[in-house]
Amino acid sequence: MSQPQAAVGAPVPRVDARLKVTGRTKYAGDNNPDGVVHAVIVDSHVGRGRITGIDARPAEAQTGVVKVISHLNAPKLPPREGTLPPGKPLRPFQDDRVQFFGQPVAVVVATTLEVAQHAASLVKVSYDVQPPSTDISAANPADNPETYARGDADTALETADVKLDLAYRMARNHHNPMELASPVAHWEGDKLTLWEKTQWVGGTVATMASEFGMPPGRIRVISPAVGGGFGSGGRTHVHTSIAALAAREVKRPVKLVLTRRQMYFGVGSRPAYEYALRLGSDRRGRLTASTHDVRAETSRYETHSEAVLEPGRMLYSTPNVRQVYRHVPLDVNSPWFMRGPGYSSGTYCVETAMDELAHKLGVDPIELRLRNEPADDESTRLPFSTRRLRECYREGAREFGWHRRNPKPRSTRDGDWLIGMGMAAGVYDTARSAAQASVRLDADGTALVQSATTDMGPGTATSMTQVAADALGLSMRQVTFRLGDSLMPTAPGHHGSRTMASVRSAVQDGCDKLRKQAITLAVKDEESPLYGVDPTEVVVRGGRLYVKDQPTRGETYQLLLARNDRTHLEALGSYAGAPESERFAFHAYAATFAEVAVDARLGLVRVRRMVGVYDAARIINPRLADSQAIGAMTGGIGQALLEHTVTDHRDGRIVNANLADYLVPTHADMPDMKAIYIEGEDLEADPIGVKGLGEVVIVGVAPAIVNAVFNATGRRIRELPITPEALL
Known part of the structure; x- marks a missing residue:
């Protein structure tokens, strides 16, 4: 018998909302174990070269300085293998090489933060400087491109009725979460405890074990709250290794907090891209061929790749496709996955090209997309588990008022403002991974659920509490979910939109097992009102077990456990993750609609309103979902109009490594926004029917804005972000 659903699907507030708004949530840097000292990184002021000398004497002479560590006195670490991304990961102070501007070259440990900061400024480093290569347009790609092909794209393009030959550029973007990276490391003998800002405590354990050549069982990583991540906490960066190494060297707990400036060099970024795209179609707009030639920046010491080509393979029916992905090694910090990684960048190019094709053919942009809807995933030859993109278009067009759009560019004005509407589709992979969750029901009728997942903002503890409450037949107040x-x-x-499908499936499994334990105990207990009842006929609600057709026949968890002298019941839930061989293609989908106003004289762009419609299958909490969607639309405004890294190619310095010069959207930039979710579930994807939401909500936002700018101005801008000077 399925359980009554009281919490799942309801827009309940976050269980930790009061803690967060009152400042009582404890983040990594809020931990202060006894004897803690402070570490400040000294970073390189050259973009490439060798360290020829380090004079730490002025720093070491300062009262309160405990130690200055560099490659001159750091212990040698064991070799590391099997890293991701492939290559040779940056490690703390193992040689004299400088591979990018801002690379840590020393660390100062002192009794107070102020002393450590001052002492770090006194460390003098000399270099044998070599000219860095930081410009993707001027650098040569590596010799091993990644390729994909079906059909004969080049021949089909030659014979196509309609052809487009387009070139796009996308600037590097930075994660910029509110919480700075702030590990606190504490050794007790040969055991390491690490309070860390991470999106994967298990990944940090594995990295530290590999870094220091020690068993994972001697490492504990604690991260119950993450103050934003956007992907930056998805890997363990070198500053965490530095904190652990320093703590081991000085034999005291060490806290290391990166500055905002250091975040631009230290936690990765969405890579810059150059994307050449050619489309061919017949006169009705049915795609016949496409070629995709991508140049993507990576570091020289690691090879970072993203699924930037995936949308061009499967979003539309295209019989002939050729794709080439070329890595361009540069003297930069390794890129890392940022919200909607790969898909967001690739969809920008594909969706603006589709808008351009629609305009050239005189076809409505939605109609063009409908004419190219695939019957299955042509890249894998698998049927879609679900694909409700048509419904997304229909609902979005109705809600947004798409019928009021004038297809003629520069035809709608509001005083000095040119008004335009645009739309774009979005897609993201449905990721699922193995997970576990423990469940304990105590004799007082309360439950504790635990899993080593984390929460960087989507409300993991809240959604998991909802799931557990319904599965156990308790109120949310009676359930506590602990994590991190x-x-x-x-x-x-906690990335790739996999947490809900993976961890929630494990929570559901564990709670189902425990509930069945209680039911079995009751139906076998001669003193229970449920004695002899078919277990499948028993449900639980409000902490009370009863026969579904006889609500008065039943008893509470408390009475059942007390009578049987049980202090608690417990179970371990598990989810195996995605199978090795998939039978379906799993994706979440989006359709984003945007209206912009462009100042005809100044080129300023303002987004007036946005509507996002999502096929993400089952929605556990609409309030949390809205938070994800609105946040992603805001991030997409930044990607489209504001965010870009300015690099001084002479030395590799990021010129705008601060929140004054690297512009991100603020409240003043946020328009009226609405999110709509297509009803349904995807039980082929996972036992609970979800597809993940956190990534897909940003995919398609930037091209919707860019397409609206064209409708407003008649100007095709193929470089992100769109700056006012590009429209003048």
Whole structure:
């Protein structure tokens, strides 16, 4: 018998909302173990070269300085293998090489933060400087491109009725979460405890074990709250290794907080891209061929790749496709996955090209997309588990008022403002990974659920509490969900929109097992009102077990456990993750609609309103979902109009490594925004029917804005972000 659903699907507030708004949530840097000292990184002021000398004497002479560590006195670490991304990861102070501007070259440990900061400014580093290569347009790609092909795209393009030959550029973007990276490392003998800002406690354990050549069982990572991540906490960066190394060297707990400036060099970024795209179609707009030639920046020491080509393979029916992905090694910090990684960048190019094709053919942009809807995933030859993109278009067009759009560019004005509407589709992979969750029901009728997952903002603790409450037949007040500790049952990384499908499936499994334990105990207990009842006929609600057709026949968990002298019941839930061989293609989908106003004289762009419609299958909490969607639309405004890294190619310095010069959207930039979710579930994807929401909500936002700018101005801008000077 399925359980009554009281919490799942309801827009309940976050269980930790009061803690967060009152400042009582404890983040990594808020931990202060006894004897803690402070570490400040000294970073390189050259973009490439060798360190020829380090004079730490002025720093070491300062009262309160405990130690200055560099490659001159750091211990040698064991070799590391099997890293991701492939290559040779940056490690703390193992040689004299400088591979990018801002690379850590020393660390100062002192009794106070102020002393450590001052002492770090006194460390003098000399270099044998070599000219860095930081310009993707001027650098040569590596010799091993990634390729994909079906059909004969080049021949089909030659014979196509309609052809487009387009070139796009996308600037590097930075994660910029509110919480700075702030590990606190504490050794007790040969055991390491690490309070860390991470999206994957298990991944940090594995990295530290590999870094220091020690068993994972001697490492504990604690991260119950993450103050934003956008992907930056998805890997363990070198500053965490530095904190742990320093703590081991000085034999005291060490806290290391990166500055905002250091975040631009230290936690990765969405890579810059150059994307050449050619489309061919017949006169009705049915795609016949496409070629995609991508140049993507990566570091020289690691090879970072993203699924930037995936949308061009499967979003539309195209019989002939050729794709080439070329890595361009540069003297930069390794890129890392940022919200909607790969898909967001690739969809920008594909969706603006589709808008351009629609305009050239005189076809409505939605109609063009409908004419190219695929019957299955042509890149894998698998049927879609679900694909409700048509419904997304229909609902979005109705809600947004798409019928009022004038297809003629520069035809709608509001005083000095040119008004335009645009739309774009979005897609993201449905990721699922193995997960576990422990469940304990105590004799007082309350439950504790635990899993080593984390929460960087989507409300993991809230949604998991909802699931557990319904599965156990309790109110949410009677359930506590704890997370973010590597001693808890294992969970995958909190990225790639996999947490809901993976961890929630494990929570559901564990709670179902425990509820069935209680029911079995009751129906076998001669003193129970449920004695002899078919277990499948028993449900639980409000902490009370009863026969579904006889609500008065039943008893509470408390009475059942007390009579049987049980202090608690417990179970371990698990989810195996995606099978090795998939039978379906799993994706979440989006359709984003945007209206912009462009100042005809100044070129300023303002987004007036946006509507996002999502096929993400089952929605556990609409309020949390809205938070994700609105946040992603805001991030997409930044991607389209504001965010870009300015690099001085003479030395590799990021010129705008601060929140004054690297512009991100603020409240003043946020328009009226609405999110709509297409009803349905995807039980082929996972036992609970979800597809993940956190990534897909940003995919398609930037091209919707760019397409609206064209409708407003008649100007095709193929470089992100769109700056006012590009429209003048």
